[in-house]
Amino acid sequence: MVMIRVRSRDGVERVSIDNPNITIGELKTLIESELHVPVPNQTLSLHQNLLLAKSPSDRSQFTDLSNPEIRISSLKIGHGSLVYLSYDGERDIVTSSPRPTITPAGSFGRKMTMDDLIAKQMRVTRQENPHCELVSFDRDAANAFQRYVNDTLAFAVKRGGFMYGTVSEEGKVEVDFIYEPPQLGQEENLVLMRDAEEEKRVDAIAMGLGMRRVGFIFTQAVGQNQKDYTMSYLEVAQAVELHAESGLDQWVTALVKLQVNDDGVADVHFEAFQMSDMCVRLFKEDWFDFQAAKDLDPKVSRMKKDVVVGGKDVQEVDNDFFLVVVKIFDHQGPLSSTFPIENRNFPVTTKAVKTHLERTKSLSFVKRISDFHLLLTLARFLDLNADVPALTACVLSQTAVPEGYQLLIESIANAGV
Structure with a gap:
């Protein structure tokens, strides 16, 4: 039995399927049967922004799950995956039965819910090896990105972009160009105001060049250098969401920052990571409580339920547990980067x-x-x-x-x- 989580304006609900290889059309039929939303009224997507769409024309831009013939397994939708649902009209909300309580042997009558048992099995440990062997940046593309942040923005605010290139059979990721979407950069936060039509053009160019989207790159503002973390919880939230959206095991997250060297001079420094498998799983299964984390130390992420870290039940996890270091190289790719960006x-x-x-x-x-x-x-x-x-x-x-x-x-x- 496979469970798919469906998030709509009514919250998160669950649909159970017997065959993990069903089509999008069959998934919609199950949603109609179990959640009482008629198929013609449904818009499904893997993108959370669907829930912000106010009109049918806004929803029509979310086409990733529009083809009823595509099998969900080809889109990496499996047990525990989160799908977003927008619909017109009203319906009767399906209420789930309460979690059963279980009294484990030796508990002396203390009742434990099924959620408690699941949490006991959610152990957060460091992942030693990334899925990609290394990441190599085209020198001109990387330089054009950092030079703008350094010379024009003075690293005062954040800047981000999507990395495009190739992934070899050995897991070597080569980045040959960086696309910078519309965005609003602040010292602590980076808002990507993604343009669906422009991204279609980007992806069409990449496909024609034999490339694909392979990662996300962002800068840290100089004000962040005084804080004791590699990535803040806001950066983890954004990085893991984009990693999960990609469906690519070798997806790379790169950060660029100013770092003072031994001579007291600030150099531009690149670092590369993969978000750990556990981090992606926790995100897909909706364990992160990023809203509650606003008042916390930025170097930790808050969970909605206890997880096990170092043998202890905790709800705050050091972000470094979610980062897997990736080796960095450079190369001279097939494209120039002299045209205005x-x-x-x-x-x-x-x-x-x-x-x-x-x-x-x-x-x-x-x-x-x-x-x-x-x-x-x-x-x-x-x-x-x-x-x-x-x-x-x-x-x-x-x-x-x-x-x-x-x-x-x-x-x-x-x-x-």
């Missing part, structure tokens, strides 16, 4: 395309467009199903760009002049 202080216009093409006119045309950030700007004017795959195929193989596409790109460049 999206979602920074000023919008990137087609005038930047013209400037870039003029500056690189000594190179072959395919070399001139071998920059992710340029391709992302061009993709706003191109067909994602035809033009983007054709151009990225040229970039991937470094073959000549057809004359028609060259003329199209040049017309885009001249459109804003």
